[in-house]
Amino acid sequence: MRPIYRNLIGLVGFFLIWEGAVRLDLIERVFLPTPTDVFATLADLLGQETFVRDVIATVLAWLIALAVAIAIAVPAGLLLGSLPSVRMATRVLVEFLRPIPPVALIPLIIMTLGSGPEAKVTLAVYASVWPILFNIIYALDDIDPLLVDTARSFGNSRLRVAATVALPHAAPFAFTGLRLSAAIALIVTVSTEYLAGSDLGVGAFIINGANSVGAMDEVLAGTIVIGAVGYLINEGLERLGNRMFRWSDTTRAEALT
Structure with a gap:
């Protein structure tokens, strides 16, 4: 059976269990509507311009944040991974900033940037930079020194070695970091929308409905x-x-999982 069919069977099974639990009064309908009710509401919402704008606002903020994170993380990762001295000089700062949860910065961001699109984009960038950055650094650490020495023995400059050896080796790792960052950026974008009181976005729509x-x-x-x-x-x-x-081998291993 193809993976897509297995996934669909699992998803349909989940919704059937949900539907049955509510209809058998195991869960009160006022707290958890049935999937048929939810999908009927969803079909109605997709025809409303305001909801479509909320979805577009969230996706657009996510896309901008991910693009900015890539623009920051890729050159920073190449720099820190290629120059051990720079990496050691910035290690304390990086390890200090990395564990800080983005939601903990919401009050600071609101005070400085307000609660508009800038807030969610900034926090999503902050959260999604790290997976790309560290995947590139670890990839450069993992390069076989023999490959680098061989390239240099042919008279290639440091820049050419980086372009022809380091970058191809680091690219799959960077792409893995990109996939992680894409999910993180979406989570932080939506979370910021309802925690920071944004006017637009699916997160704002959800918190308004919850209230x-x-x-x-x-x-x-x-x-x-x-x-x-x-x-x-x-x-x-x-x-x-x-x-x-x-x-x-990196992408093949991911495909198998």
């Missing part, structure tokens, strides 16, 4: 949309990675 009486179906509909967007992003990146890096 309304009898709107749990809308809350769950928004949650399903975010889950679907996250799945499509990961599936798309996985397929792209398998096409781009067929030669890499």
Whole structure:
């Protein structure tokens, strides 16, 4: 059986158990609507311009944040991975910043940038930089010194060795970091939308529904949309990675898992 069919069977089974639990009164319907109610609400919401704008606002903020994170993490990773002295000089700062949860920075960001799109983009960038950065650093550490020495023995400059040896070796690892960062950026974007009180976004829609009486179906509909967007992003990146890096053991190992 193809993986997509196994995934669909599991998903359908989950919704059937959910539907049965509510209809058998194991869970009160006011707290957890049935999937049929949620999907009916979702179909109605997809026809509303305001909800579609919320989805677009979230996806656009995610896309901007991921692009900025790549622009920061790739050169920084190459620099820290290629120059041990620079890496040691910045190690304390990096290890100090990395464990700080993005949500802990929400008050600071709101005070400095407000609660608009800048806040969620900034926090998503902060959270999604690290997987790409460290995957590149570890990839450069993992290069076989014999490959580098061989390239240099042919008279190649340091820059050419980096372009022809280091970058091809680090690319699959960087792409793995990109997949992790894509999921993290989406999580932080939505979380910031409802914790920072944004005006637009699916996160803002969810928190508004949670504060309304009898709107749990809308809350769950928004949650399903975010889950679907996250799945499509990961599936798309996985397929792209398998096409781009067929030669890499890293992507083959991911495909098997």
